[in-house]
Amino acid sequence: MIAAQLLAYYFTELKDDQVKKIDKYLYSMRFSDETLRDIMARFRRELENGLGRDTNPTATVKMLPTFVRSIPDGSEKGDFIALDLGGSNFRILRVKVSHEKKQTVQMESQIYETPEDIIHGSGTRLFDHVAECLGDFMEKQNIKDKKLPVGFTFSFPCAQSKLDEGILLTWTKRFKASGVEGMDVVKLLNKAIKKRGDYDADIMAVVNDTVGTMMTCGFDDQRCEVGIIIGTGTNACYMEEMRHIDLVEGDEGRMCINTEWGAFGDDGMLEDIRTEFDREIDRGSLNPGKQLFEKMVSGMYMGELVRLILVKMAKEGLLFEGRITPELLTKGKFETKHVSAIEKSKEGLSKAKEILTRLGVEPSADDCIAVQHVCAIVSFRSANLIATTLGAILTRLKDNKNVPRLRTTVGIDGSLYKMHPQYSRRLHKTVRRLVPECDVRFLLSESGSGKGAAMVTAWAARLADQTRQIAETLAEFRLTQEQLLEVKKRMRTEIENGLSKKSQDTATVKMLPTYVRSTPDGTENGDFLALDLGGTNFRVLLVKIRSGKRRTVEMHNKIYAIPIEVMQGTGEELFDHIVACISDFLDYMGMKNARLPLGFTFSFPCRQTSLDAGILVTWTKGFKATDCEGEDVVSLLREGIKRREEFDLDVVAIVNDTVGTMMTCAYEEPSCEVGLIAGTGSNACYMEEMRNIETVDGDEGRMCVNMEWGAFGDNGCLDDIRTEYDRAVDDLSLNAGKQRYEKMCSGMYLGEIVRNILIDLTKRGFLFRGQISETLKTRGIFETKFLSQIESDRLALLQVRAILQHLGLDSTCDDSIIVxxxxxxxxxxxxxxxxxxxxxxxxxxxxxxxxxxxDITVGVDGTLYKLHPHFSRIMHQTVKELAPKCNVTFLLSEDGSGKGAALITAVGCRLREQEQKS
Structure with missing residues (x-):
């Protein structure tokens, strides 16, 4: 017993001694955490260089866009073929993805050899070989008569400008077929297929094996956004934000980037950590000076690295008593699979003895322990280095998402990772140590990258169809220059009808005279009360206008809500509510006893017979109070004040908000003779020649006409450009068949049109995974402010997704792009x-x-015009193109239409005084 313990103790001492000796000898292959973090920072810089337009040409890590824009979402289906070329074998798979109760995948595959003379021969021979194998596979599957979509996994660095193209940049691993570098491999394969003529194939996507791996794992775990290969070669891909990819136009959504990290260090960036053994490997390779990182970490070179170390140690008498055999000196005799076998915890030492004996070096127990430790140092270095580059990608993802902790999944494949007994554990441990703020799940790709290639193909096929169908749907909203000129012409016709006495009764654009005969001249003076009713809020304002050298306008206002039950109750209730608000405001201002002149901004169609009389033609914008239509609203207001018996007011003018806006702007800019509201509703007014207003007596001077253009098209003259979505919004509105033009261009309805389109696209399976949520069924969820936010150029897609999620729509980034x-x-x-x-x-x-x-100025107000990021620009451009002989300046009304109402009241008082004097 004691003898056995002594032996064990001696063996442990011996082992420790050997380990220390090797550690010292290979000190340069062991890294501190500080060094690993430094390498991680270097790689992060290389990533950024590869993404930048100016730095990419000289970057070693090429960061190639793949045009794969999303991971599988579970809705893929179909019958696909996947080709997988890039390793020692060439695989062809048939992948059937079906949806019965749940998504299922059936795969049948066949492996074909790629002989040395083919991969080192001409490109034509290589692709003829691939086409021949594909023909054989289709024959066996009995699908030669079908044109199935094909996904091509091509595991070499390719530049892509679209999904179905791959320009080979450089061969790597053992491939060296001539005449392929710089060529599109999809075209070469198509040419080879066409030459055969016995079958047809639709190559829809070419993907790197790394991307295939990410997509395969993404099928099982939708958090998967990184793919890594650690096998014969090594590489990684991940989902990058489009806004950071300078090489591809557009900043919407994400795209998978094939990093081609094997070339990290080709610019000398890793010289301080490369050893003499790494340099020797590189000198003897097919591509000296290239793929230096790959040569330090991948399976193709690991066995050879160990062999070179053993040779040098033997030469120095540190191993095998200095014995060097021809086998040990032969390149490729010590393979990576031997490293994996020797590092097994139980039988590793006996495997070492067996392998070394085959090399003829007659190893001692010491030698076996030493060789096992050399293998461990070389493979551990590989895992550590991969952990640094992966760590850099994970921290970038975390920063892109701007989250304190990242939860993500890394899809992983490759013989080294799968076969080596310690590799995966070491890699995971180092990654967790280097990036503790990232919770990473490592998911092994069970079926290689073939399933992933099929997923990309399914996605590409679906996307092509979906993009076409969405474009067709939205094409109905694209108006040509000819159509817009026609709309302008029809509007002109309707204007003339509204101004003409004989057609006014049947005209849709009512062209209502406002009895506002002049814009402010600067002499207006006094204190005025203004009311502003037209939306869901009601404002009461006190406006103090002072004339003289320094004209000033001082305003005090208070906003009151109008409950929906009041908006849609009786007229008496509505006006009692308005008078109660005025009473509260006068108390607030301490002016109950003053009999102030009042201007009433009333943003609904009124037929006026004088400045202070307006008969409501029809309610719009959700108002439905009874006993108001056909009545004089000024009388209704005066009656409400009388019922209250608290104060008296001099109602001088009733004004439309559009007119109020024009007057507000005209006070600042005398050339302002048009008013426009582009907000909840839409309307315009302008100064028309009295001679053209046949509904009012007199030909002298001008009068402001309230167009009430929202009703343009109510006679069917816009039916050719109205869509099914416009009709759906109109049918469900409070005033079906009315205000059709307004329903196509005002803030109150745009969100509803959007919602109806989204419901249709969801029904067709293009959005929200085909699930119509209760939220999406809810009318009015898309307020103008949300449309403005969603369309803001400054908003990243994740923020758009956050808005949609806030609205209760479970949206992906792809959904956000469509929305x-x-x-x-x-x-x-x-x-x-x-x-x-x-x-x-x-x-x-x-x-x-x-x-x-x-030369003319238009005074403008309204939330849509003010808040939407593109509305004003597009509208200005359209006016410029359709009225080239007019130089139109748009002036934003800063103070709403309340100030305008006060100014009209002031002008009215001035004119009244002039009449009284005369």
Whole structure:
């Protein structure tokens, strides 16, 4: 017993002694955590260089865009062929993805050899061989008559400008076929298939094996956004934000980047950690000076690295008593599979003895322990180095997502990772140590990269079809220059009908006279009360206007809500609520006893008979109070004040918000003679020649006309450009068949049009995994502010997704891209339609005045115009294109239409005083 313990103790001492000796000898292959973090930082810089437009040409880590834009989402289905070329064998798979109760994948595959003379021969021979194998496979599968979509896993660095193209940059591993570098491998394969003529194939995607691995694992775990190969060669890919990929146009969504990290260090970046053995491996390789990182870590070189170390140690008498045999000196005799066998914990030493004996070196027990430790140092170095490059990718993903902790999955494949007994454990441990803020799940790809290639192909086939169908849907919202000119022409016709006495009754664009005969002249003076009713809020304002050298306007206001039950109750309730709000405001300002002149901004169609009388034609924008339509709203307000018996007011003017906006801007800019509201609703007014307003007596001067253009198209004149979505929104609105133009271009309805399109696209399976949520069924969820946020150029896609998720829509990044596209199409059309209407107005004013060229200012207000990132720009552009003889300046009304109401009241008081004097 004691003898056995002594022997064990002696053996442990011996082992420790050998280990220390080897550690000292291979000190340069062992790294501290500080060194590993430094390498990680270097690789992070290389990643960024590869992504940058200016730095990419000289970057060693090429960061190649793959045009794979998403990982599998579980909705893929179909029958596909996957080719896998890049390792020692060439595989062809048939992958059937079906949905019965759940998604299932059936795979049948066959392996074909790639002989040395073919991979070192001409490119033509190589692709003829691939085409021949594919023909044989299709024959055996009995599918030669079918044209199945093909995914091609091609495990070499390729530049891509689309998914179905791959320009080979350089051969790696053992491949060296001539005439292929710089060529599109898809074209070469298609050419070889065409030459045979006995079958047809639709190559839809070429992917790197790393991408295939990520997609294979992504099928099982949707968190998977990194793919790694650690086998014959090594490489990684990951999902990068499009906004960081300078080499590809667009900044929406994500794209998988094939890092080609094997070339890390080709610029000398790793010289301080490369050893004499690494340099010797490189000198004897097919591609000296290239793929230096790969040569330090991958399976193709690991056995050879160990052999070179053993040779040197034997030469120095540190191993095998200095014996060197021809076998030990033969390149390739010590393979990576031997490293894996020797590092097995139980039988490793006996395997070492067996392998070394075959090399003829007659190893002692000491030699076996030493060789086992050499293998451990070389393979451990590989795991450590891979951990640094993977760590850099993980920290980049974490930073891209701007999260304190990253939860992600890394899909992984490769013979070294799978076969080596210690490799995976070492790699995981080092990664967790280097990036403790990342929770990483490592998922082994059970079926290589073939399933992944099929997934990419399924995605590509579906995407091509989906993109085409979405484009067809949104094409209905794209208006040509001819269509817009036609809209302008029709608006002009409707304007003339509204102004003409004989057609006014049947005209849709009512062209209501406002009895506002002049814009402010600067002499307005006094204290005025203004009311502003037109949306879900009601404002009461006190406006103090001072004339003289320094004109000033001082405003005090308070906002009151109008509950929906009041908006849709009785007229008496509505006006009692308004008067109660005025009472509260006068108390608040301490002005209950003053009889102030009042201007009432009332943003609904009114037929006016004088400045202070307006008969409500019809409610719009969700108002439905009874006993108001056909009544004079000024009288209704005066009656409400009388019922209250608390105060008295002098109601001087009733004004539309559009007119109020024009007056507000005209006070600042005298050339302002048009008003436009582009907000909850849409409307315009302008100064028309009295001679053209047949519904009002007199031909002298001008009068502001409230167009009420929201009703343009109510007679069917826009039916040719209305879509099914416009009709659906109209049918479900409170005023079906009315305000059709407004429903195509105002903030109140744009969100509803978007929602209807999204429901349709979801039903067709293009969005939200085909699931129509309760939220999506809810009318009114897409407010204008959300459309404005979604379309903001400054918003990253993740933020768009966050907005959609906040709205209760479980959205992916791909969904977010489509939603943004839909919002863009709807708001662009709205801006163009609004611009076409405005072009008709300014051209009419120009013609009224007999001018070749008109300079004019339009006063504008409204949330859509103010908040939407593109609406104003597109509208301005449209006006410019459709009315080229008009130079139109748009002036934003900073103070809403309340100030305008006060100014109209002031102008009204001034004119009243002048009349009284005369």
């Amino acid at each position: 943004k596209e839909v919002c863009g199409a709807v708001s662009r059309r709205a801006a163009q339609l609004c611009g076409a209407g405005m072009a008709a107005v300014v051209d009419k004013i120009r013609e009224n005045r007999g001018l070749d060229h008109l």
